[in-house]
Amino acid sequence: MASNNVSALVGADGHAITNTSSNTTSPLTFSEQLSGLPQFLLENWDLFVLEFRIVFTALACIYIGAHGALRRPPSAVPAKSKKHGAKGNHHDEEEDLVEGLKPSDAILFPILAGVVLIGLYKLIKWLEDPDIINKILGAYFSVMSLASLGKLLADTLHMVTGFIFPNVWRAKDGTLYHIDAEKKGQFRSSPGSDERVLDGTRNTPFPGYWSKSGGSARKTDLYWELRRLFTEHWTIRFSIHGLFNENLRIKLNDMFGVVLAFGATVIYYTTKSVLLSNIMGYAFSYAGIIMMSPTTFTTGSAVLFGLFFYDIYMVFYTPYMVTVATKLDVPIKLVFQGPKKASMLGLGDIVIPGMFIGLCLRFDHYLYYHRQRKLVPVELETETKVAGQLAVSTETQRMVVKPEYINPQGQWGDRWWSTKLTGILSPSATPSLKASAFHKTYFYAAMAGYLLAMVVTLAMLLVFNHAQPALLYLVPGVVFSVWLTGLVRGEVHDMWVYTEDGSLDGSDTIVEVDEDGNVTKEIKKDEQKTDGESKDDAKAIEGTKTNDVSEAKGKEAVSSKSTTKAVEHCVFNFSILAPASSEAA
Template sequence: MAENTTETAFDSLNATVENKAGWFSAVEYLQDLDFLLLELKLVFSAIGIIYLGAHAALRRPPSAAPAKKRKPGDKDDDERFSQGLEPSDAIMFPLMAGFVLVGLYYLIQWLQDPNILNKILRWYMSTMSIASLLSLYAHGIELLTSVVFPRYWRGRNGVLMAVDQETRSVKTCDPVGNPTAVTATTNPFPGPLAWLAFSERARLAGWELRDLLTQHWTVKLYIHGMGKEEGKIKFAHMLALFSALVTALVYTSTTSPFLANMLGYAMCYGSFLLLSPTDFLTSTLVLVGLFFYDIFMVFYTPYMVTVATKLDVPIKLTFETADRKSILGLGDIVIPGMVMALALRFDLWRHYICKVKYESTELKLIEKDSAGALVTRSEVKHKEVKAKYVNVKGNWGDSLWTRGPLFLSGAKQLPAELEAARFPKTYFYASIFGYFLGMLVTLAMLLVFKRGQPALLYLVPGVLGSLWLTGLVRGEIKQMWKYTEDGSLDMIDVVVDLDGEGNAIKTIGKLKDGVVDTTKKDDEKEDEKDTKDKDSKKDDGKGGHKEDEKDTKDKDSKKDDGKGGHKVFLLSIEAESV
């Protein structure tokens, strides 16, 4: 819900001023610079957090093949798929939101004084937002690190240069990032920031700081009886954890509006990493359901306005001046934003679809004849070959410093990891335009009707309309309908039939050992076997830990030289060698 208030609300517009008329028109009110700045700050803050969150939620699309692991045991964050929303959530979301909203409303009425409830909710939400603050701060620190210490940048002569942390030098390289033996400089700072290395001591300190901020540490945790975990962190994560804890503690002590907004930004950002519609049909149903929910709760009940204005907790973004205040509910950011993030991942999927190639392959087809008997025949078909995925995240600084003079033009050739981030974002930008247009209409209606407006009333048509209209104009409605993140598209070695233009028109099956079984019996048996294996490991409390226990015992025996001791608790942090 969007709302704008003053000290005397819109009643102040009816004040008389000597010989002037006793009212201000909407146009005159809109000309107020403070009002314009306030609303622009609100709109661009919402769009900004959606933009950052959508890019943070990018991952390998099903149209790309998994990238090869650099080291055994390394985990790739881009391989993780968040739990997608299902069509049934279009019903559950409004029901659950309504239940919570009505409960809060009557709790406020029963308590009379919302201060007690505010304190409880502030503690609860500040605690629950620590993980989101950690993600937001960590990614923010990594973004700043990539700007101050990029891997690539261009010299004044336009030549591309690459950093070699091991030799603490910056070498020239060809347009696609292959370094040469020529050392261009030993200054770790790029371009205009080179003055930071004003002395030899400052230069060495710069390299040390770069090493600290860019190096990965391997964290190993073992608890006897519970198993072991291993992960990689950076200095940014530790600094972000400390900052998140401080932010939460200070907010609960001071109730600062700025910190309340920071918690709001963090919860929006974290929601984009966790929540995602499975496909465009689900996203449309969810938005339409909440569209009607927002209308009903704002126009026909006192619940939404009362809860939004009475509770001083980070469930909204608040911007205020001396005599005005504008608020925007977090739901008006998260709900459309998760669909906009889906649109960005759809753009990435389309980008890799264009890279799919089809190789002629001689294989054996197992089919059923008219009598139901299995028939095997040899035939030449086309196998789908997907391009390897290149991580598109974390390249903000490199993309900035490798641009042309004054950062106005992009280079024709870039290193592979930077080139991958330049995929067309047609649907994402269309959704941003729709969201911006919806926010402008919301503000216009706010002025016309002089009361709080359900922002989703205008944002949902703006976002959904822009997406589906873009698909209709581009003739890609079929692709939008096909795209899903439920894992069904994430297959390799798929055999297809092609039309005369070389486009896949039919999926025949999955190639395995040179054979395609179109009866799918083998696949079903294999799936059943995999399911049984997983269930047996899950149900057998001892079986799942036998290998771990054996490895642990072997390590303990070597460590203790046969003394019979064993580890109970272990926490280690190991720095990777440069």
């Protein structure tokens, strides 16, 4: 995706416009061109609307992708898992798999992107007909889009389902209703009270006016069954004996998303629709921001500036970027059609800054839980030898107790139904809604830097009448705005040490604090020795020995059985298991 980082105006013939002015007199100076830009925009209002669509679309892709990339930060502990088969409308606490970038990627990214870009350029020149490449790459991207487009469509369906089947909603008199899918009822609670009382008049899973059923009990049960099928997890089992055995937990909307994505890719491959090409581009951007993480701010800054220099060189000093972007008709760019002109934006201009902005949002999420941690006093025992005698001394230290994680995703429906419009940015009806409204200082700073940089990019495009390397403006705008925010807030050290490589994801950490309660030193695990720890170690060793004996006996029992009777095994299995109904449970 980094091979197409260019913002350009495109004419009706599909080529980049290098001269959009009919002026044949001596060229104007930069200041004269810049001062005439407002008048130019007034005379070309349709062009202004076109560029506004570009900026809005890029910001929307990054905003949605960054929120989709949220996961449990290392400053919080996993929520206590419910027993297997338990009911309830809860979100999946599983960690998303991400591709963590390393500092070496700051060098590899530009090199690999350059190799791919030059290779495509040489291939286009050699074939002299890009239709062949378009067909090959179109088929390739059609297959690759199934996962990303399926993810985007499935998450969109999840959001729609959240509006239809919310967990909470608020009546006009301020009464808050909690929808309980297990008990098939709605419980009301008054403002300022946690007590919940079953409301017998509201027996459907819908909010507001539709909460009261006017039909039969059979129809009401059907509504609850639909809610269960759309909100609870299904299980897909696929196994081949001796090769793999996989169990995948998904929701019904995920299956619908894959089906819709397959249909969309088939239609795109046969029609080459610009609309479907843009939708696939949105999906690639969304998936790219979710799946790629710079891991640290230093790594992210290095990767972005590596691509920053690559983008400048490829656009200003070579014909590779503009040629590939305008010749290839594949979903590696977003194309915006206007009455007179068209404009395009490379997906790299969204994904590359977007993954850094996503890191900023996760850092805000980390700080939200980091500020909630508690320092609990604990007694540490230290064993020392004095004159041949073993002496045990006790010292009081502090143990970091992290707060429990609450998944903030999937709360749009609850926020809409339970929060007044004046407080839509600070919902407080449930703990999940409170967790979703954490302060996003660094995220908004990065978004503001991206917005300003995009405006500058488009202004330079109009002034110089030449395709612009958008990363030339986007990288400094995003990176500098974030580091400057950390400098102003005095949190540069927190940004520097923050990492998503798992090293901060510890529990029961013992620390030393100063007189003001600030953490000064973290005591390593091998230095910790709390009260009762030795007894626990002994019990663990004894338990391990017992388990080894039991395991050996079990193997002997299986061996004796196998000698008397052959055991059958499944060679191939594929099954889809729906969630169990409340009656079956």
